[in-house]
Every structure is written in C-alpha cells, then in structure tokens.
Amino acid sequence: MEREVRVRFAPSPTGPLHIGGVRTALYNYLFARKMGGKMLLRIEDTDQNRFVPGAEQYIAESLKWCGIELDESPWSETPGPHAPYRQSERKPMYMEYAMQLINSGHAYYAFDTPEELDAMRARLTAAKVPNPQYNSITRTQMRNSLTLPEDEVKQLLDSGSPYVIRLKVPRKEEVRFNDMIRGWVVVHSSSIDDKVLMKSDGMPTYHLANIVDDHLMEITHVIRGEEWLPSAPLHVLLYRYFGWEDTMPQFAHLPLLLKPDGTGKLSKRDGDRLGFPVFPLEWHGTDVETGQPTVSSGYRESGYLPDAFINFLAFLGWNPGSQQEIFSMPELIEAFSIERVSKSPARFDQNKVRWYNEHYLRAKPDTELAQFLLAALQEHNIACSAEKAVQIVGAMKERVTFPQDFWREAQYFFIAPESYDEQVISKKWNAATASALLEFAQELPAHSDTTPEGIKTLLTMVLERQGVKIGQVLQALRVVVTGVAAGPDLMAIMSILGAQETAQRITTAVERLASKISA
C-alpha cells in the first residue's frame, strides 16, 4: 500500500534559523504539498546544554513569516496524532527503545569515565591512530557490558554508576542507501564509531531520538542539509537493528550553501561583512566572548518581502528546468521536485535576492505601496493625502529595492531642499540657466495644465523663447527642485509637488545660488 508522504523539519532550538535551515524547511514544505502529504515540525531539544531561550519562538515566527505552513507541530491548536512534538517532552519513551537494542545485542552499556576516555584517545594518538574512536576494536579494551562480567555490570547498574548506552557497530559490514539527490551512498562500518545513544543524564542523543521519532511519526522522506550525510549510515544501521527497514524513510541530502565568492560555507560572518542578512528575522543574542547583547539583522527587518525571499531561496539548490525565475508559492509547489535539486553546492548571490525584492515590490499595486510611505510619514509627523502618496510611490517604484526606500528617497516631496548637489551646480549653474528657470518659475503658477506633459510644454516654450536647449538646464532644474542629482521623471516630480511649490523652490534656489554664477 502506498504510504501517505510525511516529511518533517526538525530544528534544534540552539539559536536563530540560518538561511540554510529555512531552505530545508521550504523544500520539505514544497515536497509535502506537491505530493499531497503532511509537513510536520519537531523540536529536537535533547541537548539541554545548547538550549537557547527564545529560539523556538523565533523558529515559529520565521516559518510563519515565510508562509511555510505546518500540519503538525508543538504549536498547533489541536495536538497532532503524534504529540508531543518536542523531544524533551518525549523523554520517557526513548529508554525503552535503547533497551530494545541492548536486549537484541545491538547496543551495550559503557561505564568509562571521562578520564578513561581521554586516556584511550591519548593512547591511540601516541600509537599514531589518525582518528581515535570508541569502536569495534577499541571497545574491547574499555569498561563496558561487552568486556565486564555480567554480575559486575549488574552491580554497577544497581549501584547507580553513571553509564551511557552505545550502539554496537559491526566491524566489517557495508552500509548502503540510495539518496534521492546523491544516488547510492556506500560506507564501510569500520569508519563508523560506536555512537552514544543514551547519555548519562538519561537523555537520548540526537541519533537515537531522531530515528525513533521519525519512525513513530511515520516519516517517509528525510530531507535535510548535507551536514547530516555522514550520520545517515549510522541511521540506516539503527533502522536495521530496530527491524524498521521496511518503512525506513528515503533520504535526500540538500547541497551546501556557499559564500558569494564560492570559497566556503555561507556563515553569519559573511553576511555581516558583505552587508546581507543570513537570518529570516532579526535575532537578539549575546556575544559569547563579551557577554554583551548583540543584534543580527534579518530579512524581514531589512525590508525583504516574504514572497521575494522564498522565491530566491527556492532557487538556491533547485531549478525548474526552464527559464522562468518568478514563482509564487503555489507555483513553486507545482514545479518542485527532488530530482531537480542539485548535488553541487549553491552559491549565495546577494544581488539576486535584491533583484527578487525589486520585482515583487514593483508588482504590488501603488495603493499598497503607498501604505509603506504613509507609515513612515506618520512616524515623522508629516501629513499627506493617500492620493498624493499613491502618486509618489508610482513615480518612485522603479527606483526602489526596499519599502523603506520610498521615504528615504522621497523626502524632497515633503521637505524643500536646504542645499543642492555641489557637482551639478558647479558644472551646470550659469546666468542663462538661472534666468531661464526663473522665467519658467514665474509663469508656472498661472499655467493651467500641471500634468507632467503640461509642465513639459510650458518649460519647452520658455526655453525656446530664451534660446536655451532643454538638455542644458534639466539637471540644474532637478537639483534646485529636489536637491539631488538623481530621481524619477522630473516632470512627474514637479507635477506632484504642484505649480506653487515648484515655482517657490526654483525662486529660492535662484536667490541662494546667485553667488555661484561666475561673471
């Protein structure tokens, strides 16, 4: 019988979600929706030492912002069929599974103290063993239930001596599995160590908890980052020893995310250095060295739109096999397939994510964009009609990357310039320009047509009369009206400002700049 597709995103709440983690969540989500299956989230918090307060909340908020919906999670209003979805709350059940492996001879108790483990490693290092491990060879010389007499083991357990439970990895066996992205992966068991399954604090390790939960939660596909590929053979062994091979999930290990220059794994430091966020939302943390509070920027706060971020992220390691680059979430779901996920690492491109943001911003109706500007104006206590805001964003939208750019770039619509771009003035300001513009300013308020076209007609007429070419004055006119050398269509700016205000600004500038005209 075909099983229902069930995938999971299984973050550990050890800090903010890295962009790579969000990509893992996204691919799981796209796959689940595409296959008509379920997407669940499980919090893997068995390592209490690495627990960071606020991280779980952060993960929840991030996924929500991205539009990644969960069918089952610790935050669902109705508990899912496999609740609880936080491993710390599932703690009592893991021991039972570890015992199952002990009883079938696939796991054993190990009583070695930290000092004994250190001594073993030192001995092996001295003997020039390249990678000292607790494994099928070394375990024969350690204090565990394989080497100690049965009654001593019993006595140690009864007396409450600290112990861990380790997996008994066979010495010579081939472990193989077919990764959906990488094809057959074959590993020799001699390269796998006897991993701890239960820690001395009674908590399972990631490996045990992850496999038990994936099995109990009926996971059919494990889609996760490449950094987990080395753990997969161990996981395959666990499925085998539990007798769960028939329902073992299919693995898909996603490609690495590289720095923009392709020289290594993308890190938060690269983001800080090159000025782009690596986290979906702003993260308030603590500097490990100084203990001081730190803030790391997030895509949301930097002004990225979730649609743009998701579209960009989908392409980091996947492509639709066509030229199409713009995909809404439903379109991504429709187009997504694991077969088209690449094996080779994906390089992060900060220009591309900006490009996507510009695209999605421009695609929004002006009335919606106007809200960004109106909100900023309100913060600055500047009154503006909705109609005027719509006109301004309409004129500006081809020039902005982020919503906050509307206010930053459009301030001159509300505040007359105090100073003028020096370079343009020193090159373009002269007696002929000043006189032509002054005449234009004098005639403008009485001019009936103040549409951009109407203003242009008047300007052309005045300039013709004065014998000045439009190309000679246009830049100077822009600078005296706005203060700056670049911006959207100047006729549109003057039309939005209105005849009075435009004329006023020109007259003021002509007075202020009188001294700049060389004799």
Ligand code: GLU
């Ligand atoms: N808890 C692991 C993590 O933090 C999950 C790895 C997996 O998906 O198996 O990424």
